[in-house]
Amino acid sequence: MKAFLATPLDLEQGRVDLSHGAGGRAMAQLIAQLFATAFDNPFLAQGDDGARLPHCAGRLVMATDAHVVSPLFFPGGDIGSLAVHGTLNDVAVMGARPLYLSASFILEEGLPLSDLSRIVRSMAAAAQAAGVPVVTGDTKVVERGKGDGVFITTTGVGVLRDGVDVSGANAQPGDAVLVSGPIGQHGMAILAAREPLGFEASIESDSAAVHGLIAGLLDAVPATRVLRDPTRGGVAATLNEIARQSGVGIVLDEATVPVTAAVAAACELLGLDPLDLPCEGRVLVVCPEADAGRALRALRAHPLGAGAERIGEVIADKRCFVQMRTRLGGRRMIDWLAAEALPRIC
Amino acid sequence: MKAFLATPLDLEQGRVDLSHGAGGRAMAQLIAQLFATAFDNPFLAQGDDGARLPHCAGRLVMATDAHVVSPLFFPGGDIGSLAVHGTLNDVAVMGARPLYLSASFILEEGLPLSDLSRIVRSMAAAAQAAGVPVVTGDTKVVERGKGDGVFITTTGVGVLRDGVDVSGANAQPGDAVLVSGPIGQHGMAILAAREPLGFEASIESDSAAVHGLIAGLLDAVPATRVLRDPTRGGVAATLNEIARQSGVGIVLDEATVPVTAAVAAACELLGLDPLDLPCEGRVLVVCPEADAGRALRALRAHPLGAGAERIGEVIADKRCFVQMRTRLGGRRMIDWLAAEALPRIC
Numbered sequence: 121m122k123a124f125l126a127t128p129l130d131l132e133q134g135r136v137d138l139s140h141g142a143g144g145r146a147m148a149q150l151i152a153q154l155f156a157t158a159f160d161n162p163f164l165a166q167g168d169d170g171a172r173l174p175h176c177a178g179r180l181v182m183a184t185d186a187h188v189v190s191p192l193f194f195p196g197g198d199i200g201s202l203a204v205h206g207t208l209n210d211v212a213v214m215g216a217r218p219l220y221l222s223a224s225f226i227l228e229e230g231l232p233l234s235d236l237s238r239i240v241r242s243m244a245a246a247a248q249a250a251g252v253p254v255v256t257g258d259t260k261v262v263e264r265g266k267g268d269g270v271f272i273t274t275t276g277v278g279v280l281r282d283g284v285d286v287s288g289a290n291a292q293p294g295d296a297v298l299v300s301g302p303i304g305q306h307g308m309a310i311l312a313a314r315e316p317l318g319f320e321a322s323i324e325s326d327s328a329a330v331h332g333l334i335a336g337l338l339d340a341v342p343a344t345r346v347l348r349d350p351t352r353g354g355v356a357a358t359l360n361e362i363a364r365q366s367g368v369g370i371v372l373d374e375a376t377v378p379v380t381a382a383v384a385a386a387c388e389l390l391g392l393d394p395l396d397l398p399c400e401g402r403v404l405v406v407c408p409e410a411d412a413g414r415a416l417r418a419l420r421a422h423p424l425g426a427g428a429e430r431i432g433e434v435i436a437d438k439r440c441f442v443q444m445r446t447r448l449g450g451r452r453m454i455d456w457l458a459a460e461a462l463p464r465i466c
Numbered sequence: 467m468k469a470f471l472a473t474p475l476d477l478e479q480g481r482v483d484l485s486h487g488a489g490g491r492a493m494a495q496l497i498a499q500l501f502a503t504a505f506d507n508p509f510l511a512q513g514d515d516g517a518r519l520p521h522c523a524g525r526l527v528m529a530t531d532a533h534v535v536s537p538l539f540f541p542g543g544d545i546g547s548l549a550v551h552g553t554l555n556d557v558a559v560m561g562a563r564p565l566y567l568s569a570s571f572i573l574e575e576g577l578p579l580s581d582l583s584r585i586v587r588s589m590a591a592a593a594q595a596a597g598v599p600v601v602t603g604d605t606k607v608v609e610r611g612k613g614d615g616v617f618i619t620t621t622g623v624g625v626l627r628d629g630v631d632v633s634g635a636n637a638q639p640g641d642a643v644l645v646s647g648p649i650g651q652h653g654m655a656i657l658a659a660r661e662p663l664g665f666e667a668s669i670e671s672d673s674a675a676v677h678g679l680i681a682g683l684l685d686a687v688p689a690t691r692v693l694r695d696p697t698r699g700g701v702a703a704t705l706n707e708i709a710r711q712s713g714v715g716i717v718l719d720e721a722t723v724p725v726t727a728a729v730a731a732a733c734e735l736l737g738l739d740p741l742d743l744p745c746e747g748r749v750l751v752v753c754p755e756a757d758a759g760r761a762l763r764a765l766r767a768h769p770l771g772a773g774a775e776r777i778g779e780v781i782a783d784k785r786c787f788v789q790m791r792t793r794l795g796g797r798r799m800i801d802w803l804a805a806e807a808l809p810r811i812c
Contacts, residue, residue: 145802168559169560172527181519182602184568222621224531256528258531266614273604275568275621289513398489
């Protein structure tokens with residue numbers, strides 16, 4: 121790699137151009153000086169078209185997510201950390217331990233290299249904090265006006281925990297529904313980053329890797345039935361998916377659904393429902409009622425689950441309705457949104 | 467899924483809108499009616515955030531590629547089949563048997579659903595022909611003018627063959643260099659699809675999944691040292707990478723490098739070197755000289771390797787130069803291009 125270090129990238133003033141995706145010297149330089157340096161690990165350092173990984177015992181889990189969030193930087197994170205958390209969480213809610221990540225970048229010509237560098241370093245820090253290396257990657261460049269700064273697709277591979285069987289199809293009437301913390305922060309953080317909403321308090325994204333939180337929960341309650349991260353479509357869409365997959369109904373108690381005062385105020389101002397706003401560091405849990413107390417204690421024992429609450433229960437309902445008992449004692453339907461509510465939120 | 471079939475997508479006249487990526491009903495409909503139908507397999511049908519896969523014994527290999535080819539459709543393939551072949555080949559050239567693919571789509575608002583449907587069906591057909599299922603996926607939508615129709619990132623997971631150790635770092639002085647067929651067809655097919663070049667003959671992309679070809683080669687020559695698919699940057703960039711990784715030089719014989727008459731003519735017209743043009747269904751092979759004959763026979767025994775040739779040899783050279791003995795008896799340097807030659811070719 122020495123030859124490339126002789127002509128360093130200008131990470132302060134430089135910009136991405138089409139040569140950075142063309143397979144020649146400029147691309148090799150970008151890979152060596154930016155990606156390989158930030159993601160430094162022995163698998164990536166093999167320098168081949170993919171990564172050779174150790175022997176793997178167990179049932180594999182694989183999940184992938186494209187990240188197109190706009191803006192690229194927001195309070196509590198950026199597209200780089202989000203791309204790590206989003207996919208790790210998809211692996212973790214399958215009941216698996218995430219082991220490896222791949223990362224593929226689609227860069228728009230003209231993107232400041234300083235932005236790319238900041239994103240890649242944030243991504244590397246998130247991967248390191250999570251203990252999951254980025255073992256292989258790819259970079260393409262599209263012409264100005266054919267992309268939007270940077271899109272990042274990550275894919276995660278993990279190994280299923282023995283003795284655990286979680287799926288959206290496993291909820292049973294009588295089960296308890298829990299959430300690991302206040303909802304809607306990620307969605308509101310992105311909306312606020314797009315245009316000033318006139319609040320005093322800044323709302324930070326909840327973006328975080330929840331596999332440690334989930335490991336603690338599954339240690340305590342191996343009979344956990346469903347784990348889901350309520351991302352796009354928020355808690356409302358995720359619970360509707362679970363209800364449909366399991367062929368059950370779900371009833372929430374409005375008074376117990378955790379929402380921070382700042383998110384509640386912003387939602388009121390914008391006419392949004394916190395249940396529709398994506399989270400990127402929360403987990404929805406369905407478990408047998410008898411285990412609910414233990415599950416709640418296990419969640420609260422982890423820093424990311426300090427605000428965990430029991431928010432409802434699963435009922436028999438062939439129509440698969442998700443409903444909410446309101447503070448006033450009524451019931452309302454929690455539908456998922458038919459139209460787009462929040463494009464490019466993750 | 468029945469509820470969604472009641473309101474079918476208009477795959478003839480419809481277009482992608484932002485709701486198709488927003489996590490609500492429209493996205494669920496797109497997934498159920500288009501993706502789940504085309505990629506139909508038990509892993510994808512689990513309907514969770516990722517795929518639970520069978521027990522996997524062996525050393526894993528993981529590779530990822532973003533595909534941004536323009537135009538989306540070209541003679542010999544489209545972005546869908548290319549996205550399958552590109553990543554399967556990256557897994558295969560690691561000496562691994564590809565097992566699973568993930569697929570992540572970034573759609574531009576306004577993309578005709580008929581185009582998306584054609585691409586997804588082509589992708590599914592390529593995956594089925596290769597015997598490798600698309601087990602999990604993701605879809606995002608970006609606003610008009612922030613993407614370009616569709617970008618597809620695929621990630622492949624495979625298991626390393628026992629007794630095989632191939633890497634770009636393994637070439638040794640004295641080794642033979644082989645290629646599995648005529649070079650440059652994919653690159654020239656894309657260029658010709660962008661604007662009429664005034665040829666009589668249509669040039670088809672060589673896009674194909676080469677894992678079967680490689681399996682036959684490795685059965686015959688387990689001592690194979692390097693396998694690479696010469697994609698971006700073509701044979702020139704790929705050989706330069708191998709030379710650099712292995713710390714050796716490479717000398718090609720111009721007379722033996724297979725190029726079809728149509729590609730040669732088009733290159734002459736455009737002032738391009740076939741060595742710089744990407745292939746998407748060819749393999750570069752470095753093996754011990756003693757095995758070269760057997761390797762060539764094994765390649766030629768497979769339909770995708772019918773045009774295989776021995777094109778050069780590895781020499782000791784600390785400068786890691788790649789050179790070519792020309793038909794006139796001289797030598798010229800084969801550099802890789804510093805500037806972008808062919809943006810968005812894959």
